[in-house]
Amino acid sequence: MAHPAVAVLESALRARKLDRTLTTTLPSWEWTDPSSLLPTDIPLVDACLRGGLPRGQLSELTGACSSGRMTLLLQLMAAATRRGEIAALVDTLDCFDVASAAAAGVDLDRLLWIRGADSGLGARGSETQHTRTQNVRSRNMESRIPDRESRIPSSVDRAIDRALKALNLVLQAGGFGIVAIDLADVPAVTLRQIPFTTWPRVQRVIEGSDTACVLVTPEPLARSAGGLTLSLTSRSTWAGMSDRSHVLQGIDLRVRVVSPRKRIDGDVRVRASM
Amino acid sequence: MATCACARRCEVSVFGALSTVEGAPSGVLEEVAREFSPRIEVCSPTEIVLDLDGLTRLFGDARTIAEELRRTAADRGLRVRVAIAGTRMAARLLVRYRAGLTIVEPGNEAAAVAPLPITLLDELSSNTSGIKDPHHRIKEPHHRTKDPHHRTKDQEPRTKDQIATFRHWGLRTLGDLAALPADDLAARLGRQQTDWQRLARGEDARPLVPAVPEERFEQSLDLEWPIEELEPLSFVLGRLMDRLEAHLEQRDRGAAVLHVRLHLIKRSNVQGQRSTDGTTREVHERSLQLPVAIRDARTLRMLALLDLESHPPPAAIDRVTVAVDPTPGRIVQFSLLTRPLPSPEQVATLMARLQALMGETRCGSPAMVDSWEPGAFAMKSFMPLDVNARHQRYDTQRYRDTENKSSSSLIHSRGASVPRPSTCARGALSSVEGRCVVEVNDASKLPVVALRRFRHPIPIRVQMKHGQPMSVSIMRRGLNGGVVDSCAGPWRTSGAWWESRTESRFPSPESRVPTPWDRDEWDVALAEGPTYRLFRERHSDKWFLEGVVD
Numbered sequence: 007m008a009h010p011a012v013a014v015l016e017s018a019l020r021a022r023k024l025d026r027t028l029t030t031t032l033p034s035w036e037w038t039d040p041s042s043l044l045p046t047d048i049p050l051v052d053a054c055l056r057g058g059l060p061r062g063q064l065s066e067l068t069g070a071c072s073s074g075r076m077t078l079l080l081q082l083m084a085a086a087t088r089r090g091e092i093a094a095l096v097d098t099l100d101c102f103d104v105a106s107a108a109a110a111g112v113d114l115d116r117l118l119w120i121r122g123a124d125s126g127l128g129a130r131g132s133e134t135q136h137t138r139t140q141n142v143r144s145r146n147m148e149s150r151i152p153d154r155e156s157r158i159p160s161s162v163d164r165a166i167d168r169a170l171k172a173l174n175l176v177l178q179a180g181g182f183g184i185v186a187i188d189l190a191d192v193p194a195v196t197l198r199q200i201p202f203t204t205w206p207r208v209q210r211v212i213e214g215s216d217t218a219c220v221l222v223t224p225e226p227l228a229r230s231a232g233g234l235t236l237s238l239t240s241r242s243t244w245a246g247m248s249d250r251s252h253v254l255q256g257i258d259l260r261v262r263v264v265s266p267r268k269r270i271d272g273d274v275r276v277r278a279s280m
Numbered sequence: 281m282a283t284c285a286c287a288r289r290c291e292v293s294v295f296g297a298l299s300t301v302e303g304a305p306s307g308v309l310e311e312v313a314r315e316f317s318p319r320i321e322v323c324s325p326t327e328i329v330l331d332l333d334g335l336t337r338l339f340g341d342a343r344t345i346a347e348e349l350r351r352t353a354a355d356r357g358l359r360v361r362v363a364i365a366g367t368r369m370a371a372r373l374l375v376r377y378r379a380g381l382t383i384v385e386p387g388n389e390a391a392a393v394a395p396l397p398i399t400l401l402d403e404l405s406s407n408t409s410g411i412k413d414p415h416h417r418i419k420e421p422h423h424r425t426k427d428p429h430h431r432t433k434d435q436e437p438r439t440k441d442q443i444a445t446f447r448h449w450g451l452r453t454l455g456d457l458a459a460l461p462a463d464d465l466a467a468r469l470g471r472q473q474t475d476w477q478r479l480a481r482g483e484d485a486r487p488l489v490p491a492v493p494e495e496r497f498e499q500s501l502d503l504e505w506p507i508e509e510l511e512p513l514s515f516v517l518g519r520l521m522d523r524l525e526a527h528l529e530q531r532d533r534g535a536a537v538l539h540v541r542l543h544l545i546k547r548s549n550v551q552g553q554r555s556t557d558g559t560t561r562e563v564h565e566r567s568l569q570l571p572v573a574i575r576d577a578r579t580l581r582m583l584a585l586l587d588l589e590s591h592p593p594p595a596a597i598d599r600v601t602v603a604v605d606p607t608p609g610r611i612v613q614f615s616l617l618t619r620p621l622p623s624p625e626q627v628a629t630l631m632a633r634l635q636a637l638m639g640e641t642r643c644g645s646p647a648m649v650d651s652w653e654p655g656a657f658a659m660k661s662f663m664p665l666d667v668n669a670r671h672q673r674y675d676t677q678r679y680r681d682t683e684n685k686s687s688s689s690l691i692h693s694r695g696a697s698v699p700r701p702s703t704c705a706r707g708a709l710s711s712v713e714g715r716c717v718v719e720v721n722d723a724s725k726l727p728v729v730a731l732r733r734f735r736h737p738i739p740i741r742v743q744m745k746h747g748q749p750m751s752v753s754i755m756r757r758g759l760n761g762g763v764v765d766s767c768a769g770p771w772r773t774s775g776a777w778w779e780s781r782t783e784s785r786f787p788s789p790e791s792r793v794p795t796p797w798d799r800d801e802w803d804v805a806l807a808e809g810p811t812y813r814l815f816r817e818r819h820s821d822k823w824f825l826e827g828v829v830d
Contacts, residue, residue, distance in 0.1 A: 048727060071759070072810040076730040076830040090618055092664045103827065104646040104657035106730040114646050118662045120634055121642040171637055179630040181622030190732070190830070193758055216619060242805045242829065244766050249748065252768045254803040254811070256729050257829065278727040 069238035091183025370482030389482035394455025506596035534573025535604035737824035770800035
């Protein structure tokens with residue numbers, strides 16, 4: 007039996023129509039309509055997710071650099087576009103590789119690509135030798151500054167601000183099967199500065215719709231009550247014994263599913279090839 | 281000539297023909313005719329037929345109408361001939377032969393045209409062959425095919441031959457031709473030749489087909505007080521768009537291009553003051569190419585406003601005009617079996633909003649380009665409704681072939697690029713809930729590893745040992761360098777060396793100008809975890825980080 011305080015809290019949330027944040031109000035997975043799920047078309051992952059990512063919910067793909075986040079996201083988009091749905095990608099720092107998407111089977115005509123400014127981590131090619139020298143000289147100075155991360159380039163903030171606005175516009179337009187926002191290259195400290203009200207607002211927009219919203223982030227950030235977090239790690243696999251025949255074969259992707267109150271919990275490994 | 285008696289009787293038709301000898305400016309003659317009657321037929325740029333039924337109540341008898349027509353044309357700088365008769369054909373024949381005003385009483389058309397030379401039929405025929413279709417949207421009447429005056433060009437020689445035959449028979453006037461026995465004429469030249477006789481008597485072969493004036497879908501509003509901001513302008517635009525939508529709906533048309541013209545108040549030299557006369561000096565004009573035919577007023581208003589937000593007028597507005605280029609309305613068939621896609625109006629609005637937010641070239645659908653250049657792509661407009669003939673394109677396959685084609689990893693200098701070796705992956709190692717499973721499946725069903733590509737490659741430092749990268753240093757926050765655990769390469773690619781070298785080393789892909797590249801690529805996995813794609817620029821011997829395998 008639930009604690010009386012929990013019951014009081016839940017009734018208060020229901021009174022203010024905030025009960026969508028309660029996992030107790032979510033429908034049972036056994037009775038979930040398959041059309042309310044967004045499958046990845048990877049049988050093992052779909053089996054682990056019990057059909058796919060929930061539509062109308064905010065889910066996450068999290069992991070470190072080279073953990074296979076973009077690989078899995080492209081699989082989701084390819085599966086959606088193969089079924090005739092349309093997909094949207096808010097590419098915050100303009101890192102999307104079109105050739106990879108085409109190779110993954112994404113129908114590019116059904117993909118809306120919103121390119122953010124190449125900033126923040128960017129101005130990549132514009133780093134001059136002079137700047138590099140300055141960086142080297144100031145490296146020791148920076149180590150003494152207590153809050154290095156607080157000096158965030160404002161261009162990254164602007165890029166995130168625009169990306170979130172674009173995400174909101176796309177979600178409000180409706181009709182998309184999957185809408186993803188790529189925040190993978192954004193520094194964690196910058197992500198933490200995003201107002202926490204942003205994500206409940208996003209959840210409110212897609213609530214009851216057929217759109218699955220996916221965040222691609224380096225660490226768990228904002229899963230909705232009914233959404234899932236796919237925590238990814240990977241290991242590159244190589245083939246060939248000699249130096250000349252050595253070749254990157256692919257990555258072994260480990261997907262760990264985290265769901266509210268462990269309604270779904272699983273671990274699956276998938277191999278992705280080059 | 282006597283006053284036309286039939287003009288006073290409503291049941292008898294009266295037609296007037298208006299013709300000018302000298303070349304008139306385009307449309308002037310039509311404007312003159314439209315001042316008198318809405319039912320006009322443009323026979324040629326210099327000849328128009330009017331239906332004058334009912335004009336006697338406005339102007340008086342036929343002669344008065346003819347004089348009024350002539351006076352109105354003279355006001356426009358035209359000298360015209362006018363003929364009024366009970367049939368169009370009689371009016372046309374007379375206006376061609378007689379100068380000034382010609383009035384024929386009803387029933388006397390045959391007698392009036394009888395003295396006219398038979399060569400007029402030839403003129404009429406050759407002239408009508410080049411007639412501009414008075415109303416191209418109207419389907420050609422079936423009976424027009426029977427009219428000998430609407431003949432195709434290959435029939436023109438036959439018409440000339442027939443006129444020559446008539447002349448050879450000694451016929452000089454239309455009266456001579458009309459007097460021939462119809463049966464004998466049909467027996468010698470065919471049943472169709474009797475139509476010539478009808479024309480020679482001044483009879484009409486078909487009714488008048490009125491030319492519909494080209495409809496303009498345009499709305500304007502003059503403002504009492506100039507508007508300086510877009511918010512009040514949205515109300516004005518909404519009002520105009522509502523009217524425009526009603527007009528388009530009435531004609532079953534949609535807007536293909538939306539034009540917004542804002543007449544601006546030019547400020548005087550003294551800052552902050554308007555010109556004293558208050559006249560409009562400048563026009564701020566914007567045109568929006570719409571992806572599909574749209575006539576929804578709210579959508580049109582929103583698109584116009586979003587465009588004006590990006591391109592605001594430089595001064596206050598005192599007159600607003602919206603116009604559209606019409607196109608046939610859209611027919612939509614919905615399906616109960618597929619998920620509904622956003623409507624074109626929603627997509628157009630979304631794209632306009634996104635372009636206003638992100639920039640015009642930053643939103644759309646990606647597209648592959650036919651190039652070996654790494655990272656080359658193109659952007660095109662997002663049109664999700666175009667679902668016909670959608671297949672996986674050849675460039676996708678080409679890319680996979682490029683990436684997976686089995687080949688030696690040896691560098692050779694002849695090819696433009698050395699494709700990467702095959703991964704020969706045929707197995708998938710997997711485990712569900714702790715149970716390890718090794719599945720053997722088709723490699724094509726495996727997920728494809730994606731690359732996170734840096735649009736501008738990041739300069740890095742690489743230490744080499746025995747010709748292979750040993751460590752990587754990246755001076756960029758968020759990207760870790762370190763000791764190389766595994767590496768593969770190099771794969772040499774080069775291209776566009778025949779192009780002139782541009783100053784920018786890594787120009788934006790939007791430039792669409794191929795830039796030379798010559799480099800050795802490496803796949804590198806660091807001991808700390810990340811897997812990078814690096815390359816060394818051969819001519820500068822500098823290293824760059826192209827992307828992250830993710």
